[in-house]
Amino acid sequence: MRFKKKMMTWTVLTGALLLLIAGASPVLALTDQQAKVPGYYGMEQNPDKFDFTGMPMKIPANEIERLSNGKIKVGMVINQKNVDSMKNELIALTSPGIYNMVKKGMEMVIADYKPWPVPKAFAAVTKANAGQAVITADGNLKTKSGKWWNGGIPFFTVDKKDPQAGLKAWYNQINTYDGDDFTHDWVSMFFIGSRGQRERTVEMSWDRVFLTSREMLPPKPSYDPKVEDIFFKELVYVQSPADLQGFGNLTYRYNDQNKSDDSFAYIPAMRRVRRLTSGQRFDAFVGCDSAIGDFRTLDVPLARWNWKLIDVQPKLTTLFSTDYITENKKAQRRHPTTVGEKFPRMNWRLWPNVYVIEATPKTRGDCPVYSKKVLWSMGGNWKSGLADAYDLQGKLWKTTQNYFYGYGDGKVLDLMAHYETDFYTYDHQADHASPWHIDFPHRKFNVGFTPERFSTKYLQRYGH
C-alpha cells in the first residue's frame, strides 16, 4: 500500500515537473505585451543624451478633454460604438480617414502626452546650422553658401504665415533624425483582406546609408566631397515568398528635388541587374496597398509638388504607439489588432503643434492617381505620422500611417535608434490593409556602412 502511495506521489510530482517544463517553453516566445519594455524607457534613463528643444515636457492630462469638448479623455478607448458621439472632435484631432477606420472597427487607446526628443549630437548640428538653410528658385534646399544642405533640421522654426511654410515643414520632415545609416534585417509586409484575414506575406530586408547630411558618424557632413549630389543610397531584398526571393532593389536618392531616383533591380531569374524607371512612384509596391511614393507618408521629389500649409494644430498622433515591445530576439511579434489583423490597436497621444499640409502634384505626370494628400509634420520632432490620400475624383482613398514605438533601451536595442512598429496603409475603397511590421531586434542605426556596399556589385552579390 505504502509502495503504491509512493508511486502515485512520484507520478504526480514528475507530471507536475513536466508540465512546468512545458509551460516554461512559451517564455521563449514572448509577445510584445509580455516583453514589457516601454519605448521611452531608455530615453528616460538617459536624459543627458537627448535634446527636448521645441516641445513641452508635459501637457496637462485634461488638455485632450478641453480640445474635444470633454468627449475624449486619456485612458478611454474610441471604437465603433462610441465614435459617432465624437465624430467632429475626432476628425479635428485626427483626420477623416481615421474616423472612417474607427467606423469600420479600429480601436484607439488614448494615452498621455510624451515628448519625442532627438539625440543631442543631432540637435547640436541643427543648432550649429540654424539660419543657414535657403530654398532656391528651383525648389531645392541649400545652404546660404550654395551647397547642398549638410545636416540637422533646416527650418526649426516655421512661421505659419510664410508662403513657403508647407514646403519648409516638409523639408524638415525629410531631414528628421534617421541616423547616418540603418539596417533592418527583417521587415514583414502583410496583405490583409476585408475580414481581417492574412492573404499574403512578403518578407524583406532594408538598409540605407546617407552620403550627405551626416550628423553622427564620421566622415561628416558628407561621405565624400566628390559625391555630394546623392542624399542616400538604399538596398531592399526580398527574403520570401519563393517566387520573389532574391529580388533586390537599389535606389539612389538625389539632393536635387527636381530629379527622380536612380533605381536598379537584381532579377534572380535573369541573374542580371536591370535598370528600372523610378518615374511611376505610385504603382502599388509588389501589389500591396502602399506605393513607393507613399513611404514615410509621402516620398516624392519635393520640387515636383505644391505644399500648402493648412494649419498648425494639436493632433492625436501615434508616437509611442505601443506600451511595450519585445527586445528579445526569440520573441514573437504580436501587437494588438482589431477586425482580425486589419487595424492596429495602438496608443494615440496628443502632439501640440502638428503642421497639416495639403500636397498636390504639379502635373498629372507627377502623380497620376492622387488629386491630393493631406499630411502631417510634427513640429519639434518633424516626423510624419499620417496622410490621407484622395483619388482624382476627390474621394478619400487611402490612409497611410507610421506607428512609432520609441527609442531603444540602450541594452538590447540601440539607444540612439528610434523604432517604428508599423508602416501601415488602409485602402478605404477596397477595404484592404497593408501593415508592414518591423522586427526591432534586427534593426540598427549608425552601423557604419560604406557607400560601396550600396552598389550594383553588391546588388548582385546579395541576390540569390
Add this chain to the structure above:
Amino acid sequence: MARLTLKSPWETDNLNDVQLELLWLPGDFVGSQFVGHINPVHGSPYNFEPDLFTNSDDTPGGQEWGLRLMGKYRGLEWSLNYFRHYEDDGLYQMDAFNAPASVVPWKPFEVVSHTVHPRVDSYGFSLTYDDALNTKAVYRMEFLYQDRPYEKDKTDGSMGVWPTDIERRRTAKALIGIDRPTFVRFLNPNRTISFGFQAFVIQILEDGDDIKEDRLTLNGSHPAETTTMFSFSMDTGYMQDRIKPQMLYIFDPGRKGHYLQVGTEFRITDNILWYVGGTLYDGKHSDNAANDNLAYFEWADEIQSRITFQF
C-alpha cells in the same frame, strides 16, 4: 560560376559605380553541368515532323569566362563586355534517317541527331537611360558582335542535303528597348500596366547571300542575312497582384510571322500559384526554309497550364 568584382574607389558626382567584373564557369574542371538553352524547343529542328525524333546532347566540358567593365555616367548606365562561351542554343547534327521501306504505321520514320554547342567569342556593349521625370521610361540599347556558328549542309554528301557540319560567320546583333510602366486608369486604377517594346536586328556580316542556299537552321526562326523582329509586352496586377495578366507579341516582318502569348497567373494562396495561357503562331509558309515563320508553323495554337506550390 565564380564572379570577382573589382569596384573603382574613384567616384565623382557624374561618374559612379565603375567596376570590372570577371566571370568564370569552370566546366569539367570542377565537374559542373553545362546548362544550355533553358527554353523548350518548339517544333522539330529540321522543319519537318518525323514520327520519331531521337536527339542526344553533346555537353561541352571546357571552361567559359568573361569580362565586363561597367559604370554610370550621369544618368547613363553603360557596360563593355567580352565573353568566351559555348553557344547555348546548340546546333543539330544529323546522324541518320531510319526510314521504313514502306509506309507502315507501326514502323516509324526516325531521325537520329545530336546537339553540339560550339565555342563563341562575344563582344558587346550596352547603354541604359532612365528618363524618370519626363517620359517616365527606361531606354535600352545593346550591341553584340560574334563569330557565330551556323550549320552547313552538303559537306560530306552522306546525308544528302541535310546539315552535317558547322561554319562560322561574323554576325552582329542589335537591340533597342523601351520599358514604360503606365497608369491606364480605366483598366487598372491601382497598378501600372508595364509596357515593353523591343526591336531586334540580327545581321550576318559575311556570305549572307548564300544562307538560303545553305538551308541553315536554328532553334526558332531560320537564319537569314538580315532578321528583324519587334516585340511588345504588357503585364499588370489586379486584387493586390493575386491576378496577374500578361501578354507578349512578336512580329517578324521579313517572314510575316506573328507570335502571341497571353496568360494569367493566379495567386490562389500564399503557396499555390496557377498559370494558364495560350500561344498562337501565324505566318507565311513556303518551301524555302529561310522564308518560314518564327517556329516553322504556318498556324499553330497551344494552351499551357502550370501549378506551382512554393514553401
